[in-house]
Amino acid sequence: MTTTDVLVVGAGPAGLATATALARSGVAVTVIDNQAEGANTSRAAVVHARTLEVLAPLGVADILVDQGIHARRFTIRDRDRVLLPIGFTDLSTAYPYTLLVSQAQTEAALLARFTALGGTVLRPRTLTTLIQDRSGVTATLDNGETVRAAYLVGADGMHSTVREQAGIGFAGGTYAESFSLADVRLTGDLPADEVILYFSPAGMVVVAPLPGGVHRIVATVDEAPEHPTTDFVQHLLDTRGPERTKAQVHEVVWGSRFRVHHRVASAYREGRVLLAGDSAHVHSPAGGQGMNTGIQDGVQLGNALADALRGDKQPLDTYEATRRPVAEQVVTFADRLTRLATADRKLRPIRNAVLRALGTLPVVRRKLAMRLSGLIYR
Structure with a gap:
């Protein structure tokens, strides 16, 4: 023993x-x-500011900070139109950003x-x-x-x-949609230090830069493929991502699919x-x-x-x-x-209008920044 x-x-x-x-x-x-x-x-x-704060005494935060990309903004967009911008630079922390690693x-x-x-x-x-x-x-x-x-x-x-x-x-449930996840190499006029959540009539897709010239792509689909291909990810970006300057996918480095549960012990x-x-x-x-x-x-x-x-x-x-x-x-x-x-397709125009109105309010933007960063849980 x-x-x-x-x-x-x-x-x-x-x-x-x-x-x-x-x-x-x-x-x-x-x-x-x-x-x-x-x-x-x-x-x-993603490693948020509050997590870096609790990792600092362990001697881990600085290692990650040196390895990751410092994303100082998170935006929700309807294709090319910004609906809700959330900035982290004014937060009271030694880590005023989202670390992408x-x-x-x-x-x-x-x-x-x-x-x-x-x-x-x-x-x-x-x-x-x-x-x-x-x-x-x-x-x-x-x-x-x-x-x-x-x-x-x-x-x-x-x-x-x-x-x-x-x-x-461990009570809870499971979302009906499946999620597709892929790390890809791409070109296009995408911000190098920003996480973007794109809304579109076709659905949502998240695009985030990672170290090494890779971008993380996450999207909801009815039935995600086990191994997303270049063509599959390209279609997601073409129908949900930026329109003015298309992003061109060249390689899928790694991909997966998963279903999402919501449960608390x-x-x-x-x-x-x-x-x-x-x-x-x-x-x-x-x-x-x-x-x-x-x-x-x-x-x-x-x-x-x-x-x-x-x-x-x-x-x-x-x-x-x-x-x-x-x-x-x-x-x-x-x-x-x-x-x-x-959200249901019929409700998406209303959703976008509400988000755009909320995005004009500094108090809303700051509250969301505190929530995303985890600093609200200090």
Whole structure:
């Protein structure tokens, strides 16, 4: 039997953030993950200001800032017409922008810092069962090994074994539309430091620049192809993106499809078992909030667990009370953006007119900037 202070199940951004915060406090932490190696794709591509603020004490923020693109504006457009511009430059933060960097780079930076602090990730290891008592948790892994820990953190994603084993509910639903995601190389007169959400009669598409001359394309479609082709992405941009100067797609570097769920765990804690990241909440990618919320969960939880192991259990007792309401707000916000983007064709002219009117109000623009950046959750 292996013994440790905290067992973290899942080495994605939330799990690594939890583990790094623990290791920084000198806590013995064991991390397991069912993948043979870390993620090498870029499912999430946005790191917001509040996330950089919580990563700064871990020594991770500056690494990411040097690697990513600083997007100082987010706009919603009806083809070429700007409906709602949202700027970040006036926000009270050391990071007045949205950082565009792939999830693979974010995970690599967190893993490098965790490793530098003496941590390792055991791969591939899968949790099969857990049993908890008043003094700790005993976890059994797929190779027959058992791990005894004072606390166990489930950061093992939407289909969390930890959540199921702990008997925690995960209520919610699924959007009817599927999403197509592609990282492409393209040419055209697109801003190099701006995220754009395009509305059109044909549907919505998000275009965001990434490091290395790549653009992230995300669109809602009835039935997304498993592997989007150059022609498929080109059609999306031709019918939904800019009209005056067409964007020309030359290569699909990576692509995927997914359906979006909106769910929040009924509890973030059951005894000595706690949840963070997608194990606790999933929602639409609109606004790029998912990974950010998970990392913020992880850092707060790691610090709270370190305090609990030193005898101060108050921060751990309030973890759910502070983080679950944030998840509920994020799910609601992402849901509203998604429903705006996928509004019925007959309602889209009204939607666009309302957004354009709201876009003239500084108070609305600032409120949205605070919400997108995550600074509203300080």
